[in-house]
Amino acid sequence: MSRVINFGAGPSALPESVLQEAALGLLDFDGTGIGIAEISHRSKQFTAFLNDVESLICTQLEVPPTHSILFTQGGGTGQFSAIVLNLLARHRLLHPDLANEDRVLDYVITGSWSKKATEEARRLGGGRVNVVVDARPYSKDAKSFDNIPPHNTYTFSPDPALIYYCENETVDGVQFSSDVSSPNSFPFHLLPQEGLLPLVADYSSSFMSRPITRLADHAVIYAGAQKNIGPAGLTIIIVRNDCLVDVDAAAKLGAIPVPISMSYKTLADGNSVYNTPPVLPIYISGLVLRRMKELGGVQYFEQLNKRKADKLYAAIQAGEDKGLFKAKVQEGSRSLMNVVFDVIGDEAKFVAGAEEKGMKAIKGHRSVGGIRISLYNAVTEEQTDAIVEYMKQFVSDTDT
Ligand code: PLP
Numbered sequence: 001m002s003r004v005i006n007f008g009a010g011p012s013a014l015p016e017s018v019l020q021e022a023a024l025g026l027l028d029f030d031g032t033g034i035g036i037a038e039i040s041h042r043s044k045q046f047t048a049f050l051n052d053v054e055s056l057i058c059t060q061l062e063v064p065p066t067h068s069i070l071f072t073q074g075g076g077t078g079q080f081s082a083i084v085l086n087l088l089a090r091h092r093l094l095h096p097d098l099a100n101e102d103r104v105l106d107y108v109i110t111g112s113w114s115k116k117a118t119e120e121a122r123r124l125g126g127g128r129v130n131v132v133v134d135a136r137p138y139s140k141d142a143k144s145f146d147n148i149p150p151h152n153t154y155t156f157s158p159d160p161a162l163i164y165y166c167e168n169e170t171v172d173g174v175q176f177s178s179d180v181s182s183p184n185s186f187p188f189h190l191l192p193q194e195g196l197l198p199l200v201a202d203y204s205s206s207f208m209s210r211p212i213t214r215l216a217d218h219a220v221i222y223a224g225a226q227k228n229i230g231p232a233g234l235t236i237i238i239v240r241n242d243c244l245v246d247v248d249a250a251a252k253l254g255a256i257p258v259p260i261s262m263s264y265k266t267l268a269d270g271n272s273v274y275n276t277p278p279v280l281p282i283y284i285s286g287l288v289l290r291r292m293k294e295l296g297g298v299q300y301f302e303q304l305n306k307r308k309a310d311k312l313y314a315a316i317q318a319g320e321d322k323g324l325f326k327a328k329v330q331e332g333s334r335s336l337m338n339v340v341f342d343v344i345g346d347e348a349k350f351v352a353g354a355e356e357k358g359m360k361a362i363k364g365h366r367s368v369g370g371i372r373i374s375l376y377n378a379v380t381e382e383q384t385d386a387i388v389e390y391m392k393q394f395v396s397d398t399d400t
Contacts, residue, residue: 005383008361009170009338010205011226013378018287025283036283041276049286050272056289060208060298063238064216070237070264071272071282076113076204078235079222080120082262083162083200087219088126089250089258090198090243091161096253103127104157108186109134110176111145111169112367113202118164126256130157135174140330144368145172148184148333156191162198162219163191168206170227171365173329173340173372175206178213184332188214196242205337207236208292209377210302219243220264227337228377229292230285233278237264244268292377301377308375308384309336315391316341322399325391328370342370350394359387 006013022036029036030045039046054069063069074082084105091103105127107118121129133153139146156163165186168175177184191197200220203212207223215221219240226232244265247258260266266274292301313334319325326342329335343350350371354362364370373387 004358004360005379005386006361007359007373007375007379007387009227009365009372009374010224010376011232012228012374012376014230014284015288015291015378018284018291021287022284025287029283037280039279041273041279046279047273050277050282053282053286053289056286056293057208057236057238060289060293061212061215061238066216067238067240068244068268070239070267071277072235072237072261072267073233073278074262075224075232075235076202076222077116077120078262079202079220079237080117081124082237082258082264083164083220083222084121084124084126085256085258085262086243086245086247086264087162087198087200089247089255090245091127092250092253092255093245095159100126101128104130104160106130106132106157106160106163108132108154108163108165109136110148111135111166111172111174112365113169113171113204114164114166117166117202121164124256127161130155130160132156132163144328145169145174146328146333147330148174148176151183151187151190154187154190158192160192160198162200164200164202166202166204168203168335168337170205170338170374171368171372173335173338174333175335175337176213177332178210180213182332186213188217196240198243205376206335208289208298208301209305209337211298225281225285227374229288231281234281234285237267239264239268241268288378304381305336305375305377308379308381309334309339311381311384311388312339312373312375315388319391319395322395324395324398337375339373339375340364340368340370345398347371353394354387354390357386357390359390362387 025036027035105121109115133149135149138149176186198219203223205227208228221238223236225234247263251257316325316327328340362373364372
């Protein structure tokens with residue numbers, strides 16, 4: 001067996017030591033003689049494991065007691081729908097007499113995934129979508145997602161049912177800064193000031209890569225596991241407890257009925273085992289989270305991920321200076337997880353050369369093209385050095 005360096009955007013690389021451990025768990029989970037893919041989700045061994053996974057997330061991200069951690073299926077796309085339905089139900093209970101067109105859903109659009117989430121809110125109805133800001137007019141070509149827009153361009157509604165943003169745009173390589181004083185941060189200071197805000201963040205491709213900025217101020221944070229912490233099939237939701245609402249009571253008042261598998265309150269009341277959770281992805285994610293803790297937790301990965309991204313962006317800049325590479329995203333808005341750039345000239349040669357050296361999955365998303373190198377937690381600094389070295393070599397070989 002020989003493994004390659006996988007820079008894929010998701011599902012993506014996982015630590016080899018974890019995969020080896022998981023292989024043993026597939027045969028015998030926790031001394032039960034039953035494999036993890038075969039054991040009951042209500043067994044005492046799996047219950048203990050699930051509680052441990054929850055506490056590994058809770059302690060590493062410092063989740064306050066005001067919030068619950070839920071595990072479910074359906075991915076980020078499932079949450080595009082679930083957030084709208086649960087938060088419209090919450091809004092209905094708070095304001096039963098408001099007409100639907102006066103229920104506003106605020107969306108910040110900084111890339112392909114937040115655009116998709118906005119489309120789902122429009123599709124479901126039950127409220128009026130307000131685009132707080134769309135980043136495209138602020139891009140270099142006035143049509144691409146290449147920036148976090150300036151703070152003075154955001155217009156939030158006074159009492160929305162939800163306020164939505166995507167922390168890291170996986171396709172476009174755009175990420176909010178974690179430094180709240182930066183002009184590229186999410187503008188928390190511009191949000192309406194009263195009450196508990198229905199602030200929602202999609203952290204699918206940056207979950208556990210660094211601490212969550214202003215976590216306690218969020219109503220819902222969600223992520224698919226398949227980037228930084230595990231295989232596809234597991235969705236993690238951190239939800240503030242006032243958003244665990246009785247969706248059936250809201251439906252009686254006219255809210256859109258919520259499928260029972262999407263009701264946050266049902267999931268929370270059932271400790272995430274109301275129905276069968278994705279047992280195997282939870283297991284592998286749990287092993288990854290344990291390893292993370294041993295290595296120094298999310299702070300360790302924040303430093304590591306920053307170093308990796310700095311090296312890669314420096315290599316792009318060096319190629320840009322020679323007219324061979326072009327970073328796609330404006331400075332200050334660049335993702336630490338998904339690094340995107342164009343090769344000026346022979347892109348196919350660049351990709352083929354990398355593949356020959358065992359570095360795979362570096363092509364950009366089919367909707368935007370170019371190169372995308374994803375640097376999730378399991379990508380090591382040595383692997384990053386290998387692609388940086390290759391890029392230097394490509395530049396010096398081409399620039400003769
Ligand atoms: N949000 C972000 C930021 C993503 O990167 C993705 C998938 O890559 C999704 C949402 C959709 O997730 P899923 O494919 O799990 O439905």
